[in-house]
Amino acid sequence: MAIHTRYLANCSMLFTEVPLLERPRAAAAAGFDTIEFWWPWPDQPVPGDREVDAFVTAVEDSGARLAGLNFFAGDLAGPDCGVLSIPGRAQQFRDNIDVTIGIGERLGTGAFNALYGNRVDDATPQRQDELGLESLVIAAKAADAIGGTVLVEPVSGPKPYPLRTAADAVAVVDGAREAGGANVAFLLDLFHLANNGDDGDRAIAEHAAKVAHVQIADHPGRREPGTGRLDLQRQLDALERAGYTGYVGLEYQPSTTTEESLAWLPRARRAAADR
Template identity: 30%
Template sequence: MRQFSACIEWLFARDGDVFADRIRLAHEAGLNAVEFWHWTDKDLDAIAAAVAETGIAVSGMVAEPMIALTNPANKEAWLRGLRDSVAVAQRLGARVLIAQAGDDLPGYSRVEQRAAIAAALRAGADILAGSGIRLGLEPLNTTIDHVGYYLSSTAEGLDIVDEVGRPEIGIVYDLYHSAVMGEDTREVIGNRIDRVVHLHVADHPGRSDPGSGRIDLAERLDWLYTQGYRGRIGLEYKPGTSDAAAVRAVVKSLGG
């Protein structure tokens, strides 16, 4: 049975709501995991209480601070933040932290920026070692949502992971971003499924509900599972409607 994780930055969100209540709504909708982005701007006590009350899992969050790993000057600040992020993830039971490469910086060659990313991740692996937490570097599309971002290629992201060479480090493979960049899942993942620590899904156009657009998400997920992926599928999309029935229908359509 495939396991799904509701990104409660968008799903179950209501204007003026209490963020932790989205965990309760996800649980009521039948989800057994949630994820979110930043943790420094959230009431962690309230989140921990909602997790304990519902028994729902926190699958992942962002490794803060979200600063450009492409800039070698940011390495030490990012590593200090990673230590704090690991502590929060352990408190909430999260097994995945998400890192972004940062923008393609003027004044640095791509070779220099790639080396800076790899160096930060390699040092980060030492912090993660023995924690049970893996860090996923996330490629993003640069045509719609993240113009100027350094890492738009899934294959390059996997190459960086291989260069780092540590089991604590992998990628977050976002099927939406990959499809927007015109990638074929089979080609870019190949035989490296073990480097994928988490999946994200949304449809295109609109980054909305799976099934609302043109991406063959079910087919791509089927292939990823035949290759051995067994992590959670993050429902990171802007919902047309956030009611429980609509989310359950999405989960069913994706093999849940």
């Protein structure tokens, strides 16, 4: 991997050997000073204050910085993959915005991933796209109040998620920016692009200027780097040459334990600060 890369641990996929609230401390113990999470309550757009406080305290007590957090997106392990463009569920996303941004404000979080929403039978793609744009702009204005960025990413898998390629996601980013969401940007997930048959090298060459966050896993398999066929080092080097200085989230499924799966990344390179 590129020596200057600023890695962070995705604690929704790594350190799952321990309960969610123990993962920030586990990541810090493994050498990471920066982490990210999917939305911690997949069935609750608006969790209670006690639950939110417990999550914030767990991150604060770990000493790690929460750099990225997903908005509510439903149960990603189930049928859901985002709700913001679904007419019957977009209000859940909007109800969640203040909670997510509030956590971000307390923890100094700068990036908020807004998963788009599957296609549904009771609304046309045009209606969903209009609703998605409205939701993104509302979220972007809320995030802007704390200096945050809203991310849009392509996703792979069998769910009817419409953003599959870099071009799909960037088109949504461009539309949101034109509609007033200047702080909407592209989340480049190199695994998802490869899994969808999209060209990651081309995505970097054409869209690096719009990338505000990166996530990686090897392909096939979505395991740790070195287990598949992606030349992640070359791709991350290309991103750096294109001017990217942000974080690279380790969003993979460990082949064994999390700690064993990190053998490819020396402990001295796991801290993102001052790089």
